[in-house]
Amino acid sequence: MAEKKDQSDARADPELLRQLDKVAATAEPVEAMFILRRPEGAALTPAETERLTSQVLQRIQREGKSEVKEVNLFKNLGSFVVAAEPSLIRLLLEQPEIESGTANRQPHSVDLLGNPDRPTT
Incomplete structure (x- = not known):
């Protein structure tokens, strides 16, 4: 189990891990961007991206019961x-x-709608 956590942590940027640790005991949502693994030497088609995303999300929602x-x-x-x-x-x-996974909200990021310095989780 520790090895699996180490592998998944290696896929995440430090800010995402910080945000996850900060709200670990709550059900407060965290926003994250994920990049899908591509087949070697090829890009995913839009249809493949949609299919893989749907499969992964269905699986984790079933496993996580949320x-x-x-x-x-x-x-x-x-x-x-x-x-x-x-x-x-x-x-x-x-x-x-x-x-890989990256925190969608980064410290000191600019809100393009004009809100100064949105707080990160």
Whole structure:
């Protein structure tokens, strides 16, 4: 189990891990962007991105006995953003289809709608 956690932590950026640790005892959602693992030497098609994302999300929701709050799929980029409980984000990081995970909200990020310095989780 520790080895699996080490592997999934290696896929996550430090800010995402910090946010997950901070809200671990709560059900407060964390926003994270995930990049899907590509077949060697090829990009995922939009249809493959949609299919893989759907499969992975269904699996982790079933395993985690919870649902993601929001999903935003970037079909042409082979990635997606979710807002979900920390336990589901950690489950996503463990999935073989996931290449990496990054905190969607970074410290001192600019809100393009004009809100200064959104707080991170």
